[in-house]
Amino acid sequence: MIWILDARDETNLVPIATCPMPDHRIYAQAGRFGAHNIHENVPLPTAWQSDQIVLGTFFNGGLRGYDISNPYQPKEVGIFMPPAPAGAPTGTIQINDVFVDERSIVYAVDRHIGGLYILEMDF
Numbered sequence: 001m002i003w004i005l006d007a008r009d010e011t012n013l014v015p016i017a018t019c020p021m022p023d024h025r026i027y028a029q030a031g032r033f034g035a036h037n038i039h040e041n042v043p044l045p046t047a048w049q050s051d052q053i054v055l056g057t058f059f060n061g062g063l064r065g066y067d068i069s070n071p072y073q074p075k076e077v078g079i080f081m082p083p084a085p086a087g088a089p090t091g092t093i094q095i096n097d098v099f100v101d102e103r104s105i106v107y108a109v110d111r112h113i114g115g116l117y118i119l120e121m122d123f
Contacts (some may be wrong), residue, residue, distance in 0.1 A: 001055055002065050003037055005073045019054070019066045019074045031090030032059040039100045048100035051076070052123070055100060060092040063108045065123065080106075085114040 002019040006111045021035075039048070039055040052069040055078075065078030067115055096111040106119040 002038070002054065002066065002072060002074075004068060008019060009010075016070050017074055019064075019068075019081065020076050021058075022061055029051075031062070031088075031092040031094050031118055033061050036096045037098055039098045039106075046102050048102055048104055055098050057095045057098050057108060058096050059111075060090070062093060063095050063098055063106070063117075065121070066069075071103075078121070080108065080117070080119060082114070082117065085110065085112075088101065088112055 001021060002055070003010045003015050004017040004019070006014040006016050008108030035056055035058055037057045040079055043049070052067060054064070054066045054068055055062055055063065062079055064076060067077045068074045068075045082093055093114055094111040095108050095114070097109040099107045099122070101107070104121040108117045108119065110117070
């Protein structure tokens with residue numbers, strides 16, 4: 001899960017919401033499923049930054065985007081779930097890393113043989 005925390009007092013983190021997740025039983029047939037990596041808002045001139053959108057990878061659940069502008073009610077605003085690449089050992093995608101550059105170009109990696117996916121955000 002992706003938890004939204006109220007961190008105004010760093011000594012007292014308070015969970016206030018979770019991002020919506022697809023039913024894991026849909027993806028239980030093969031491979032891994034679950035939250036793995038998010039695009040980090042690193043302060044680099046070559047990295048995209050947002051205080052409203054979170055992008056995360058979920059192995060066979062693909063790449064997902066969440067709008068957290070209302071932190072008490074996060075909403076899923078984008079999903080990328082390509083078909084399983086030919087020869088995938090699990091028979092599914094296994095997306096496990098994501099980075100977004102300053103042009104809003106998204107780079108997502110399949111951990112097995114799917115390779116690198118390059119996407120353009122439209123939200």
